[in-house]
Amino acid sequence: SDGQPCGSRTSEDLIFAANGEGVGSQIFRLTDAYLTLEATHAELTSGRPADAAANASLSPPAAARVMKLGAEAASEFYADRTLQLDAELFEEVVAFGAAPAVPRTVPVQGSSEGALGADGAVAFGDSRVLVAGNLSVRVFDPHLSNVTASMSPRFALSPGAAAALAVGEAPAVVNASEGFALSVRAVDDLGNFQPAVAVSAVTATVEGDASILVENNVAVLSGGTALFPNLTVAGTRSGIRLRFEAAGLAPALSTPFDVAAPTTLQEGAAGDSVPVLSGGSATYPGSGTVIYVFGGLDPSLGPVNTLYRVDTSTLPFTVTEVGAASRRRSRALLALPNAPSPRYDHAAAVVQMGGGDSLVVLGGCDASGAALSGARRLDLTALTWSDLGVADGPGRCKHGAVVAVPTTSGAPSLDGTTTIVVFGGRGAGGAALGDLRAYRVFATGVSYTGSADLASGTPPSARWGAVVAWVNGTGYVLGGFDQSGDLMDTALYAFSLDYNPSSLKYEAAWASPLVPSAPAGARPPPPLVK
Numbered sequence: 001s002d003g004q005p006c007g008s009r010t011s012e013d014l015i016f017a018a019n020g021e022g023v024g025s026q027i028f029r030l031t032d033a034y035l036t037l038e039a040t041h042a043e044l045t046s047g048r049p050a051d052a053a054a055n056a057s058l059s060p061p062a063a064a065r066v067m068k069l070g071a072e073a074a075s076e077f078y079a080d081r082t083l084q085l086d087a088e089l090f091e092e093v094v095a096f097g098a099a100p101a102v103p104r105t106v107p108v109q110g111s112s113e114g115a116l117g118a119d120g121a122v123a124f125g126d127s128r129v130l131v132a133g134n135l136s137v138r139v140f141d142p143h144l145s146n147v148t149a150s151m152s153p154r155f156a157l158s159p160g161a162a163a164a165l166a167v168g169e170a171p172a173v174v175n176a177s178e179g180f181a182l183s184v185r186a187v188d189d190l191g192n193f194q195p196a197v198a199v200s201a202v203t204a205t206v207e208g209d210a211s212i213l214v215e216n217n218v219a220v221l222s223g224g225t226a227l228f229p230n231l232t233v234a235g236t237r238s239g240i241r242l243r244f245e246a247a248g249l250a251p252a253l254s255t256p257f258d259v260a261a262p263t264t265l266q267e268g269a270a271g272d273s274v275p276v277l278s279g280g281s282a283t284y285p286g287s288g289t290v291i292y293v294f295g296g297l298d299p300s301l302g303p304v305n306t307l308y309r310v311d312t313s314t315l316p317f318t319v320t321e322v323g324a325a326s327r328r329r330s331r332a333l334l335a336l337p338n339a340p341s342p343r344y345d346h347a348a349a350v351v352q353m354g355g356g357d358s359l360v361v362l363g364g365c366d367a368s369g370a371a372l373s374g375a376r377r378l379d380l381t382a383l384t385w386s387d388l389g390v391a392d393g394p395g396r397c398k399h400g401a402v403v404a405v406p407t408t409s410g411a412p413s414l415d416g417t418t419t420i421v422v423f424g425g426r427g428a429g430g431a432a433l434g435d436l437r438a439y440r441v442f443a444t445g446v447s448y449t450g451s452a453d454l455a456s457g458t459p460p461s462a463r464w465g466a467v468v469a470w471v472n473g474t475g476y477v478l479g480g481f482d483q484s485g486d487l488m489d490t491a492l493y494a495f496s497l498d499y500n501p502s503s504l505k506y507e508a509a510w511a512s513p514l515v516p517s518a519p520a521g522a523r524p525p526p527p528l529v530k
């Protein structure tokens with residue numbers, strides 16, 4: 001910076017930042033014999049902000065200084081430099097049953113940047129945060145990322161008075177006169193959810209044309225939320241929106257969606273049967289008389305993605321093939337639009353989503369035998385498939401799955417969620433797997449939380465084809481085969497599952513096997529189709 005050729009500059013004039021890839025930062029002055037530490041961190045000196053309403057000025061106002069270990073940094077080095085403020089949101093106020101917000105950084109409004117004084121300190125003025133929840137204010141150097149940031153103790157910001165309605169995202173396509181679900185919530189003028197409000201009637205109509213028939217279009221808003229579990233729209237439409245209105249609150253519009261021709265059921269007669277399928281799933285919702293059979297390996301067609309509805313209320317059973325009206329009645333072709341790819345040896349479970357039953361399909365094998373990943377949802381009311389967008393890593397097949405209600409921080413879960421627990425299976429190259437996977441189910445979707453951490457005990461060895469069950473708060477694993485196809489054992493393994501909302505992870509505690517193991521050596525039957 002002094003205009004001298006590089007070779008003529010003395011070492012005392014050279015100052016540089018040592019980049020530690022984001023792990024604690026130091027600034028050094030290079031001398032002939034040693035390095036002199038200039039600064040280590042930014043320190044927030046104003047303490048914990050008081051609990052207040054969102055968009056209120058932080059009190060006391062934020063103040064900070066630059067430090068070198070336990071002392072103030074060299075002020076001459078930080079002349080003409082600035083510090084910035086933002087906030088870390090750890091827990092946001094969300095509607096009942098909604099997926100909790102992932103901890104994230106949110107901006108500070110108003111005074112969010114200040115110049116350092118000669119003493120290396122800065123006082124911020126009117127600083128505000130617009131998001132309600134549990135937060136910490138963070139001060140940092142925007143130019144030198146290796147100067148360690150400082151965070152305040154956590155504080156709470158509450159939502160303001162309810163001012164408007166907000167609505168969840170509508171499906172891109174619904175079928176005429178077939179039900180679909182939407183949820184509506186009350187929000188303040190900043191968009192924060194406000195649970196402390198109740199309205200006797202929220203009404204849904206088609207925006208711009210109230211003459212279009214919308215059935216099941218009135219719901220009660222309680223605890224800040226109104227659920228419309230079975231909305232139906234007459235006729236075929238393109239790009240329409242639903243308008244939701246309630247007394248005293250600004251209305252909300254849904255995202256645009258199309259109304260397509262209705263899906264039809266290809267009704268069978270009593271005594272019809274599901275075709276021979278190997279590795280398909282048969283799932284019972286937990287009430288009623290209907291079982292849903294999806295996918296599997298057909299001896300003639302290979303893997304399929306067809307759906308059968310088996311009504312057990314009469315003997316013999318009545319089997320219904322479910323597919324689009326435009327398709328001819330054939331096992332090879334009769335599949336709903338947007339159905340998962342043909343597969344077998346997948347896992348499936350029926351869960352409550354959006355006020356009704358949904359079938360969730362996880363993994364499986366394709367025609368080449370490769371393991372599949374991801375999660376697909378079938379709304380059993382609207383008979384529409386959707387991709388849940390779950391990034392759950394490498395695929396697996398021949399795994400067991402069960403719907404569970406784990407504890408949360410050791411206490412019964414009260415947030416309205418359930419969990420699909422997956423154990424074992426076969427992965428890439430046919431390798432046997434032995435981990436527990438957890439998929440957290442909300443009213444509007446599924447969140448993959450990864451493999452459960454081992455809290456205690458010894459889990460079963462890796463295996464595929466095991467039976468997984470959940471009874472009265474405890475999970476059980478029985479049987480299964482090792483990679484070579486030999487029976488592992490007949491011991492009954494039990495586990496408990498606990499959700500930690502701070503880490504957004506599950507912990508599994510395994511108990512000792514409940515029954516002695518039987519002699520190994522048995523093998524499964526040969527596959528239907530190789």
